[in-house]
Amino acid sequence: MFDDLHDLYQQMILDHSRSPRNFRKMEGANRRADGRNPLCGDQITLYLFMEGDVVKDISFQGSGCAISKASASLLTDALKGKSRQEVKRLFDQVHELVTTGKTGGDDVGKLAVFAGVHKFPARVKCAILPWHALIAAIEGKVEPVSTE
């Protein structure tokens, strides 16, 4: 059973890395952040369109490994319509998930596919990179974020 679940998660990560969702530059974005993970060579740019406190649209571009791309793809899928508060809460949950494999009982939906990442410490930065860029974008920071 656990192996089946593991396979399913791997398939979802591969699927999202091969055909990432919301993979485009956004004209008219009012928030933007670059993230890079020098250890792996992952580079992503996140584009957000926020109306007040709510993420109305989100997209990304970049290159990197399957984990970083799948993470960015699933992130963009999960965040449309969320408020700044909800985004930060989700960041905390995903951060806990990729570092410990648990979420403290909260349902994170499809993002649960990253539960296995904590077993591969070198991959944790790949998975969390788009999330760091996201928080930087939401806070309106202009400096590029790096996992180093």
Ligand code: ZN
């Ligand atoms: Zn990577």
